Amino acid sequence: MRATFLALLFPLAVVAQEAPAPETSGDPWPAIRAERVATLLPDAMDRADVDAWLVLCRENDNDPMARHVGCENAGGEAAFLFFRTASGVEPFAVSPAGEAASLAELGQQEVIEIPRGESVWSSVVSLFQRFAPEAIAINRGGSPISDGLSSTQYERMQAGLDDWMDRTASAETLISEWLSVKTPEEVDFMRRAANLTALWQELAYAAAVPGVTTDRNIADFLEAKMREAGVDDGWAPDQNPAVNSGRDRGHSHPTDRVIQPGDFIQTDFGIRVGDMWVTDIQRFAYVLAPGETEAPPEAVAKWEAAKRGRQAAFEAMRPGARGVDVDRAQRAEMRASGSLPVMWSTGHPVGYWAHDSGPSLGGGQEGRTPSGAQLKTLRPGMTFAFDGFHSWPLANGETKTISVEEMVVITEDGAEWLVPPQEDLILIRSRD
Incomplete structure (x- = not known):
């Protein structure tokens, strides 16, 4: 059943080599649904x-x-x-x-x-x-x-x-x-889809040209990949993917802004596979100036600060922890790194919807009293998308935020990445 469905999900490209999969058919959902009713x-x-x-x-x-x-x-x-x-x-x-x-x-x-x-x-x-x-x-x-x-x-x-x-x-x-707990077979489907989601973002950045490529062009690349593979949008098509090389814009449509040296490019992207399971992953790139071979120290420092926030949240995700505990763990690291506070929660359940049902990794913002899903506890089998934040002011008074987003499943003793996390900024070199 698994091989049959994965071929259906990824008829063109599932692995990094993007090799064709054999053509077969089958839908595992009715059996998984029956298992979920009986066991969960x-x-x-x-x-x-x-x-x-x-x-x-x-x-x-x-x-x-x-x-x-x-x-x-x-x-x-x-x-x-x-x-x-x-x-x-x-x-x-x-x-x-x-x-x-x-x-x-x-x-x-x-x-x-x-x-x-x-x-x-x-x-x-x-x-x-x-x-x-x-x-x-x-x-x-x-x-x-x-x-x-x-x-x-x-x-x-x-x-x-x-x-x-x-x-x-x-x-x-x-x-x-x-809904918040997924079966091992469901987690396996999500893991494979997450790998595809991250891979396509890397390929989109590899095709980008500073001074030529627009945010909309990057989105078009990813939309073409979805059409070729026969997968659907993880959320509203007008905002998926959300590509942003400028100031913070939240969940929004990509614009015709041309990417320039010094830009941090944020891509927030998710796909729906099997008409059932959704991914939600962000990847960040930095646009190098002509002659640069690596990002300047101040850009790297911002990136490393976001990663420390991500790691603090990851280490706090374990059975019995509340959603707000995870959020607070990251916010403590953000304060230590000199980040501006952000309005967004650290993370959310993901699975059947991009914002699925289950504990919310939020409620730790200063002056806020956590409530509802923020007080729910994490359990094995729950799947989350969560961000590593670092935010700073721009010269015009607006803000820019790194929010590198990953997906995990809660295990018996902690959390497990569904796809290897982004460790280094993806560098887009200027064409001299």
């Missing part, structure tokens, strides 16, 4: 202190969790339910006729077929009466990932569940606990 969802439900999870699905504007629970092909409204039992999790689907047949063929849950046009609620209530859950998770919450119910669906739920509504609560904690 019970623990997530226990951590969230819920006995049942109810997800409503529909066509065209589906719940963000649809593909994770198996209702991505819903037509008429369907209900997917998961009940915590002594032996694990028991899944059900209440589905209109038609889609119910294909769901039954997959064999990933017991399917209750209802006539098209009939409400799901009598069947849902019957299941609640059978399992008698005390706490029922529903997809309403502060995170867009967990806020899948439309107002109309929620109104129908209130009417359909009647007194059972008193037992409902937000699924936000449940979803975070479940």
Whole structure:
């Protein structure tokens, strides 16, 4: 299965040599999804202190969790339910006729077929009466990932569940606990995709010419690579890749600014592979002046300071640490290095989305009280993208920030790089 899917993901170039892969087919997601339900969802439900999870699905504007629970092909409204039992999790689907047949063929849950046009609620209530859950998770919450119910669906739920509504609560904690941990096979896919993401950025810088190449040209190079390999954007296409050779601009589109000697070039780039897993990596380059063969000492000092911040964060990432602990570890190093403070968090979960669900590596900014996901603890199998920061003022009063971004997975005793971290500035030589 693994070899089949990797060939599908990377039909043109996965390794540094960019050798063609054999043409095969296959999608591992249904099997991985079933494994995640069987092995990870019970623990997530226990951590969230819920006995049942109810997800409503529909066509065209589906719940963000649809593909994770198996209702991505819903037509008429369907209900997917998961009940915590002594032996694990028991899944059900209440589905209109038609889609119910294909769901039954997959064999990933017991399917209750209802006539098209009939409400799901009598069947849902019957299941609640059978399992008698005390706490029922529903997809309403502060995170867009967990806020899948439309107002109309929620109104129908209130009417359909009647007194059972008193037992409902937000699924936000449940979803975070479940999605934040990836299986070893998923981590392997992300690792290979991360290597490709970093490689393409290096190739883009190798093609750049000072005084000629624009930020937009670098972005065009990376977009062409994605099209050739058949992978998708890791986030909004207008801002992926974000290439910036000038002042800080945050998440933004690339411009027609021409790269010049003395520029630090930041590329923030991510790809989506298998229509499922996302990468988020930044690589930095420095543009040499004519005759220079290495970056000047002041540029190297800024780069090394950012790396020290990255290393402090990396060393703080281990099971049991809170997200804010990681953020504070880096900020202490930033202060020691003379960096300006930055508004951004040190890092975030990455996996199914560039900003995935799970602990936030933030909350350590001066004057801020950490809360919510910043207080969640790291666990093995969680995957993160995080930055090494160093920020300084420009002559015009604006700022420039190095934010070298890497990806890691949390292990039993620390963190492990998904791709070797950038150790040296990539140097772009002037064409004399």
